[in-house]
Amino acid sequence: MKSSDRILTSHAGSLPRPEDLIELNRRRLDEEDYDQEQYAEELRQATIDVVRRQAETGIDLPNDGEYGHTMGAKVDYGAWWSYSFQRLGGLGLWTDMGHVPSAPAESTIQLSSFPERRDWNLFAEAYADPDSGIAVKAKSRADDPDQPGMSLPVVEGPLTYTGQAEVQRDIANMKAGMEAAGIDHGFLCSVGPGSASRIGNKHYKTDEEFVWACAEVMREEYLEITNAGLMVQIDEPSFAENWDQFDPAPSVEDYRRFTMVRVEALNHALRGIPEELTRFHCCWGSWHGPHVTDIEIKDIVDLLLQINCGSYSFEAANARHDHEWRVWEDVDLPDGKVLVPGVVSHATNVIEHPELVADRIARYANAVGRENVIGGTDCGLGGRVHPMVAWAKLEALSAGAKLATQRLF
Template structure:
């Protein structure tokens, strides 16, 4: 298995794709115990085959299951990539806390980083009037979801669920002729962002998350698929620390999470791992995002064959230049976003091609796989999401003509 291009620019996406009304209804019924897990699994299998077929028809090379096994609370859902793990881990106790709405405020001290709830983010403080205006379009339409707390030793209990994810994707790939597929899984650092009432230290907590989630990574890669490690926490957590820490303190906080991730990935071939970094999927100003130049070297220590990151958003599109000063290790690829989840405007294929060529000029044409900034499902209307994937593949064809002849 190789992630590198040979005769053209390959295409993929970050993972989440729009759920159908039928699947959303099945998720709702299962959550209310109106249908069994087996009935939900039947619905998932049919849905995954349809979404893989549509990816192939759109021209996507490296496909996935649309994250259909990661239940969305509604058609608008910014947190399914994280919330899905709550049903796959033991040691958790449900709460009525919604961290996106919580008013809890916690403060960091020099050398000690503490994460806050969403309303206490510095971006939200700076633009509080806009965030609290229901007509602004920020967080509009999301359903309230609660997060549990850790009250006992973390264990992985999602064997049946991840087996379903793997089985459905492999069957859909066989039915559609897709050769390469990936399944997204939560990182230890993101897993550790729930309230902890059991582990004595941050290090114990993060490594417990790593040991638990490793079972999911192994289940995916043992099936011959690529595991995508979803880890917005590497970049996004910066905005959750108040007061603003030094970059050095934040990187020390983050380095522990990277070391724990590498511990969880031990023995897994790098070509079967891709790492996803982003600054959060909500449609806010993002003026307090930490710049990629501060994170890239640490990201490159992660034992992965490819790195996906935002390369098209209005806040980060200029950062392709970072790769001029931070060489990509040999044999690895970058998987930059060349269309964005954060705008309803569908990027022109020529712009997509230009972005691909910018990256290729720096790291080499063989080392750029064209992708999305983040998941499109739950963040954009389905019609717009699929139009963006069509523009992505059309732009990749243009770039391929210019780069490969």
């Protein structure tokens, strides 16, 4: 899709879930008794409702809110990723997030554990303070079952894709929502191989072998979605976010070599899929922290454009990256490619004024051409801000796109 006669809108994926669906998901995650038929019907109806609400709000390219990606708590920064644990075979459970087994890296750099992020350590007191308003280091449910967290899986045998029934359910629910809303276009999110490989590994001999194995199994999900005529959004925050997970900080050159392995694996996974049905989502992580150790987009923008997707969604509105629109003044956007910059942010409860949204859209339109810009969100809004705030932000996005259209067309 291109903004041929007006500025179109979309978003990064996750939207607020209804409380009854969250509770059913919690019961499923905790392996409590629940009514499977009730869950299936609740999920289907919730998806229909969220697609219709997006259309009514003015979102041109909606999705299912990622409702098929299980989220069992109101605040959940990891559902975009952890859903894949339920769709892969060959996994066991690993509860010690500080000592996750991993394959030898071919690179001179190797990822640290999640709690050893440089930003988390630099602001350790703030991250550890539950009243600070920023993310607290993740805990395992096995360590403290009363605290939200996750138990990390580890690969114990050859990876397989086992999520065919779940992805077909998500496709059917999304199409039911599109039919009810009277729209023809929609997308579903699917985790990328770089992010999928950020779990424990006791089977694959090297880091590269592990990443490529993830690419092969996740390709099955990409194909299921695009064969159904829907767009697949590859959620791959690790593309930029991995930078913060090396301690000490690597050289930019070493990081680019590490990241290029993941770019090549993803391109292999996308082979033969029409680019117009693919979108790549890049962010620096959705937690509400300082982010002073984020890599700058200027250091990886050329790698981003080597990914064989038709459009690129990325953080562009939050206070750490709002200035980076200038990078695109010096970048030759390849023909046929579209940018979906975030023009409203998940990182603040302040609702962006539509005039500011229009200003942000115009910056990108002037840099790469108005037809090549779709207004988006920095990251998923579901589980990051209050539902009232999330929907108000999408309304501001829609209103800002209309103002931008008046200026640019």
